[in-house]
Amino acid sequence: MEVRNERFLSTAHVPVSIALGDVERQINAQVNGLIYEDNSLDDNNRDQFMTKVWKRGTILVNAQDSLFHFTVPLRIWVKAGVSVLGFTQYKETEFEIDLRFKTKFDLDHDWSVNTHTEADGYGWVRRPTVNIVGLNIPITNIVGRMIDKNLGTITKTLDQQVRKNIDLRTPVLKAWNTIREPYLISEKYRTYLQVVPKRILITPLRFEGRVIRSTIGFEGFTLTTTGAKPEVKPAVSLPDLVVVAQVKDDFQIGLLSEATYPEAAKLAADEFVGKSFSFSENRYTITITSMDMYGQNDNLIIKAGLKGTINGDIYLSGRPYYDPQQQTISLKDLRYDLDTRNVLQQSASWLLKGPFARTLEKQLTIPVGSQLADMQKLLQERLKNNQIAKGITINGHIDEIKPDQVYLTPTAMLAVVNARGRIDVKVEGLQ
Numbered sequence: 001m002e003v004r005n006e007r008f009l010s011t012a013h014v015p016v017s018i019a020l021g022d023v024e025r026q027i028n029a030q031v032n033g034l035i036y037e038d039n040s041l042d043d044n045n046r047d048q049f050m051t052k053v054w055k056r057g058t059i060l061v062n063a064q065d066s067l068f069h070f071t072v073p074l075r076i077w078v079k080a081g082v083s084v085l086g087f088t089q090y091k092e093t094e095f096e097i098d099l100r101f102k103t104k105f106d107l108d109h110d111w112s113v114n115t116h117t118e119a120d121g122y123g124w125v126r127r128p129t130v131n132i133v134g135l136n137i138p139i140t141n142i143v144g145r146m147i148d149k150n151l152g153t154i155t156k157t158l159d160q161q162v163r164k165n166i167d168l169r170t171p172v173l174k175a176w177n178t179i180r181e182p183y184l185i186s187e188k189y190r191t192y193l194q195v196v197p198k199r200i201l202i203t204p205l206r207f208e209g210r211v212i213r214s215t216i217g218f219e220g221f222t223l224t225t226t227g228a229k230p231e232v233k234p235a236v237s238l239p240d241l242v243v244v245a246q247v248k249d250d251f252q253i254g255l256l257s258e259a260t261y262p263e264a265a266k267l268a269a270d271e272f273v274g275k276s277f278s279f280s281e282n283r284y285t286i287t288i289t290s291m292d293m294y295g296q297n298d299n300l301i302i303k304a305g306l307k308g309t310i311n312g313d314i315y316l317s318g319r320p321y322y323d324p325q326q327q328t329i330s331l332k333d334l335r336y337d338l339d340t341r342n343v344l345q346q347s348a349s350w351l352l353k354g355p356f357a358r359t360l361e362k363q364l365t366i367p368v369g370s371q372l373a374d375m376q377k378l379l380q381e382r383l384k385n386n387q388i389a390k391g392i393t394i395n396g397h398i399d400e401i402k403p404d405q406v407y408l409t410p411t412a413m414l415a416v417v418n419a420r421g422r423i424d425v426k427v428e429g430l431q
Contacts, residue, residue, distance in 0.1 A: 012179075012195070013249035014216040014425040021210065024061045031055055041079075041090075048090075049146075050079040056096055056125075063207035068103045069120065078128070078143070093139065095128035097147075101155065105205060109240040113166040115159045119151040169238060172200070177234045179218060184229070185378050193253070193379070194230055196221040201244045217247035223254035224375065226414070251396070253419045254404065255375050257368035259329055260412040264366050265293045268302070271363065276308070279354040284309040286351070295408035300331065302360070310348050314340045316357055320406040322415045327369025329406055329415050334361035368415045376401065376419060383423060396423035 036053040057073040079092045100120040108114050128143045129136040182192040197220035205214050268291045276287040290305035299317040306314060318334035334357050336344065344352045376398065383396030404416040 010222045010251035012218040018212045052077045070101045072099045091130040093128040096125035098123045111169045115162045117155040215247040226258040249422045251423045257371040257415040261293045322403045324403040328365040393426045
């Protein structure tokens with residue numbers, strides 16, 4: 001994680017399309033049978049009114065101009081007190097009606113669902129009547145006034161119930177933690193793709209025919225790590241939701257190639273141990289007997305054992321870098337460390353002045369190209385039409401590979417190249 005910085009910030013681009021047919025199916029699955037009842041004649045300031053409301057048929061959903069339009073078919077039974085000449089008679093009626101509502105749907109920064117619902121009229125399917133002395137008397141106007149009077153309360157209650165009962169935080173937090181879980185892309189190199197999300201972005205809902213569209217963006221750091229599977233503790237909270245006009249579809253992944261210090265030292269030993277070097281017209285000769293390597297801050301330290309005109313260990317330090325042409329880890333500015341310089345100044349200044357350090361710098365290379373090429377190939381395969389769950393498919397393409405640098409950890413050198421490209425996570429349907 002030491003390689004994280006703003007240059008590696010990426011966005012997973014998630015176009016979401018939801019068919020209105022799926023919305024209808026979800027709503028109708030949840031709303032059935034008796035949906036409201038008032039069983040008291042004495043509540044609401046003794047209104048002498050009782051009612052029961054049933055869903056009569058399929059709730060229809062349409063969308064236009066950033067609004068949802070709902071048509072709710074209802075069957076309604078009413079019992080009401082009717083005063084005639086000072087006497088109250090209780091009459092019952094049953095009728096059918098289609099209520100219409102329009103709703104604006106928003107998501108708040110704290111992931112609460114916020115709706116604003118307004119009545120959009122109604123249509124009679126079977127008009128209400130009451131039987132008085134054997135005659136069915138239409139009371140459409142009276143019931144219509146009651147409905148008009150109560151529509152404001154109905155829409156307010158709908159909005160309150162939506163805000164109370166729709167929980168987005170739980171499924172989004174589950175998705176957040178799923179994204180954070182390291183994903184094995186190569187058993188051979190023990191390489192994991194790791195995403196460290198920072199923000200969640202969303203574009204306003206837009207309606208295209210019978211489809212609701214939006215784009216969600218998971219913005220964060222995306223990189224590969226090698227070795228044991230990284231331990232990631234589950235998050236318990238979500239960052240604020242950020243509404244944006246557009247979500248970018250670019251991403252960057254740091255492809256890491258690992259060269260452990262023992263492996264690098266073995267390669268160096270195979271190249272140099274046993275080689276001899278002469279100085280000052282063959283007056284001095286040394287032979288390399290051993291080589292070891294380790295990291296110190298940003299420098300690679302080389303410990304070389306020598307025998308010949310001088311015997312013992314010397315230490316050199318240099319800055320490793322990734323050479324994209326040769327696809328190797330190479331060294332620059334290789335020089336003797338301070339203690340070694342002090343000793344050589346007194347006993348072997350000829351070694352300081354000779355080309356020994358430059359020769360090591362020029363010839364000491366650690367090949368990592370095949371690792372990087374294999375990981376790039378594996379990553380591209382994982383980004384091609386990869387269905388990670390029902391209705392969720394990842395597609396992406398790597399457009400460009402740029403070298404970054406070599407990072408030193410306590411155990412290894414990591415050659416990093418940045419894979420830049422585009423990634424889409426297509427979500428279809430509501431399950």
